Amino acid sequence: MNKYILEMNDISKEFTGVKALSDVNFKVEEGEIHCLIGENGAGKSTLMKVLSGVYPYGTYTGDIVFEGEVQQFNKISDSVNAGIAIIYQELALFPDLTVYENIFAGNEIKQGGFIDWNKTIVEAKKLLKKVNLEVNPDTLVKDLSVGKRQLVEIAKALSKEVKLLILDEPTAALNEDDSENLLLLLKELKKQGITCIMISHKLKEVISIADKATVIRDGKTICTLDAKKEVISESTIIKNMVGREIEDIYPKRVHKKHGEKILELHDWSAYDPQLGRQVVKNVNLHVKKGEIVGIAGLMGSGRTELALSIFGNAKSYKLEGDLVWNDSITNLKHTKDAIKAGIAYVTEDRKDDGLFLLQDIKSNISAANLKGISDKGVINVNEEIKVGEQYKDSLHIKASSLEQLVGNLSGGNQQKVSIGKWLFVGPKLLILDEPTRGIDVGAKFEIYTVMNKLIEAGLSIVMISSELGEVLGMSNRVYVMAQGQIKGELSIEEASQEKIMELATQ
Structure with missing residues (x-):
């Protein structure tokens, strides 16, 4: 039996009173490919951010044991120095730099205090061969396909002598061929002794590659499936992923x-x-x-x-x-x-794309339909207040007044303001x-009630x-x-x- 390279014991993490992780236990054996599965919001990425030091020691409870020693990662570089590398779905590459510059960015090969570019290129070629990527290291990253950029990220991780490689939805943006090549590469890296954790929603890929698969649901560990002991099937994974009543x-x-x-x-x-x-x-x-x-x-x-x-x-x-x-x-x-x-659209990102957080409620509600409160191009302040009060009351927006800054509202009330903003344009x-x-x-129930009233009035959603x-x-x-x-x-x-x-x- 292989020893555990990683043990995360009783990990809990809260955000302003909301428990994102609750006593999660996650163990990975040395030299295996271990898939981490769960619905959106289940806690997978939060757990990996705890592991990688994005959420530093002291902001969570529980222990991280890596290679037999309890770790206290206070920043990302601490986990990197220990031999842990994480590759996110949004790749962290510099598009206007070359492949070899990206591979050794932050980990430059130096000679006498200066970067040794010749040796950098030689080592980059070795790493590119290791990840089966046939490109000139002088190529700018922006000129590569998404699949090839993914391989450059892996080469970058390997340049730091990674022992545990974590990939967050690595094939989400790849076509079938690139996805297949990446999965083959992970199997090859496994033969070379590198342990992999892969977060994925694609169950067919999980089944084809996983030695073990751990399911997380609502911030808790549900089960770990072992391909050596049982057949890991889609139905078994799905049952554990969604096994709760509405x-x-x-x-x-x-x-x-x-x-x-x-x-x-x-x-x-x-x-x-x-x-x-x-x-x-x-x-x-x-x-x-x-x-x-x-x-x-x-x-x-x-x-x-x-x-x-x-x-x-x-x-x-x-x-x-x-x-x-x-x-x-x-x-x-x-x-x-x-x-x-x-047609109106309420964005999923209300803070960045949907609202003006430094403006008040009435200004946000009127923002998409200024003509509706204007006379000859001049905003009628009294009309803006009237409209603001109308939606504040009908949507049950809890605020001290219409002048309250939207950035100071709760998430639920911000969402109601965002919905009110688009209802004011009179959509069908x-x-x-x-x-x-x-x-x-509670805020969810209120928004659902608003949705029901809207469709009863003939709106479509x-x-x-x-x-x-x-x-x-x-x-x-x-x-x-x-x-x-x-x-x-x-x-x-x-x-x-x-x-x-x-x-x-x-």
């Missing part, structure tokens, strides 16, 4: 017959020039008047990209296919066109991207959510996305957490 926090509503289709997408695709790939592929869907359509899927599945492509192509994708709005093929070239047509279709992320159960309970508790129909594609459409009667997860991990 909380009774979804307000009841009468399911009535819905109206005509207001939005249809036919073979809808979006190409992102910056990423150099399609982020939405041949999507066909429709939304009827007075219904909530859920869009489920895992991180990187293309849900937000789909929403942005509908909302006036906010990211300037190259679009193909037809968008039919109220029975007419429509070209929404800009977000203002979408707003004018009657409201796209809600992660509408209850980071807010408490597209709800993107990572919470399967929320999708099942609020939707009339569910589309499931993976890799930019719609993998299935489910009526709410036939939908289940297991069915959604099966489609989302294809």
